[in-house]
Amino acid sequence: MENRKGTGKTALITGASSGIGQELAKLFAQDGYNLVLVARSVETLHRLAEVFELNYGTEQVTVIEKDLSEEDAARDVYEQVQAKGITVDVLVNDAGVGLHGKFATETDWEAEKSMVNLNVLTTTLLTKLYLRDMVARNEGRVLNLASLVSITPFPLMAVYAATKAYVNSLTQSLVNELKGTNVTVTALMPNATDTDFFNKAGAADVVATDMVDDPVMVAKDGYEALMSGKPKVVPGGLVNKAYEVMAYVAPQETMAGMMRYTLTPKHEIAQKVREQRPTIWAVGLGLAAVAVSGIFLATRHRQAALAE
Template identity: 70%
Template structure:
């Protein structure tokens, strides 16, 4: 890592999960820290750990409920009053809520979630970005999600807030392209934090495939430092899900995500037929090929592709969720096995060339 002694990173949601792992990476890299969250006790303990383990010179703790009205303005005012220059802003704080939108979820909690995930993030970005542009220096990391690019039944409002975060961030990427200020969207898959417990989704199928927050934070941190516009942590499998979200019909994606977000069954589900698996495998591979071609075609053709994709919906069911997972894993394994075999063949080729030369 690079030494950034003297610079300051402000991190919301730093008391646990991805935010805490990101704060640790900044501390290791020599940054001073501003840690914002509701648990002052946890943040104070974290500050002590950073000072003792990494020699962090200055750690400022701001105890704030970011779901409150004008919470971002209050945080900004406190930072300015302490004469702190924020070189990196990390908008990590966020919450989710699980259940059917019409009948299961509570409006007050949803309103609070929208305020935290959308309004506070936007206001924080606006306030600190203005100062960064005045200096022509700075970086921002916004926590989106893989759910930001796919419809997600049973977490409809949460997915909607993350779709806003992703779209908002990518719009600013373009606005900032001629400056020395960068903004990055982090799109993790389901991650092993307390998120699902707080959202009331602790018994959903997706919790069987949780990712390591250390890995997610590291990929996000590296992308931020490299000034990338976005990053999908987790390697080829998660990138395959990203590709699928761009080429599959929305109705299909909604069915897949409904399956992932449903409650775990008491008994084993019936095995999916091989024919279904092969069919979706072809769809995934075709989707990857289509994505490559899509980038190199005209705007008119792109519009036709999008129309056809939308028109192709309603043909698949909830069973697609487990099939897609299995096929993506198969494609990834096949790719890695092929890569290994190619490496072995290359070594053998070199050995033959050496024998002929002798």
């Protein structure tokens, strides 16, 4: 591939060692950005840096090894970048983790606390520190990884969904606060994606793992929305848009039942099908009806938007 001339701008990406974060880093590299890559897997980041320099002519890749679930990790990253004299033009808060299990009896508090530190505190402080600089320059972009579950209940990953609801709410509030500036904030709201997320969350065999989206597609849609200054984006086609519409119009208990199904281990579903086939068929038909209604509403919403 032909090397591209650098833009002179820099994107800082957390969680860049794999999944959506890695695909986003690739897109920035292809567009000539310098990079600051932050993750615990420093060897992976150095290999990525070599690939970007070779394939895209990336002029500068700074690697920072950091466990972002640690207290004050965000401030430490910010100060390291400042000490190197790097101006961050785009911040991507991609790093995040989940945890599977019943909140009351199965999940571990220390793991949940670490997740809140990473998904909420680090994301918030990095956003605050870099937005302050961006507003002072009147230029910059922030992409925060939310999720479709930021607008739905998510039984068996209750704390994870709550952290993403926080990220989404924070992002949409900042969109309003930043009106009149050249600084934008975008929430990326993907459906389940084919990354190592479920495995790390202790949910490698749940139903959702059979319904995952391509991280390349998710990153591409997120990147385009970020560069267009959109407040949010739900990657993928009409089905994912329908899920978003359903989250706003369907009863919360209905959504909770649907979402819990996606986090149920596949062997449990198979057992229930054998034991309660008529009930399962009734539930399936009910979920299908809700899905069709969501697709219909999403289509109407899209047609109305195009007509405006």
